[in-house]
Amino acid sequence: MVRTSRDFKALGVDNFRTKAAREVRDHALEKGQVNFLIQAFRYRGKANYRDSIFLSYGDNNEATIEEFIQDLYDVAIGFIRATSHYCSRRVERGTWAEFVEDISDNSRLSIDSVVLEV
Incomplete structure (x- = not known):
């Protein structure tokens, strides 16, 4: 633009x-x-519609796929952190810390709630 x-x-x-x-x-x-939401949408599009198609066709791309998966994880963590900072500013003071504590105590997801901390 x-x-x-x-x-x-x-x-x-x-x-x-x-x-x-x-x-x-x-x-x-x-x-x-x-903003980070636009960037997240663009990255998702590239990951879903371009990279995954080319990596799953033709030559053996196992090493590249492993790196791609790690990159997706790293980018996801970055966007989670950016989102956490954004959301923590949009709620009442102290509410975000309570939310992170609740996630820490009750979540069954494999990702550590430390990424949500601000």
């Missing part, structure tokens, strides 16, 4: 290496056009 803007095109560049290009980018991003 930034790269197709009139201001960016007027600079005559194709990357953000110049100070002027970075200023155009930073000004555009101040408007809140990028």
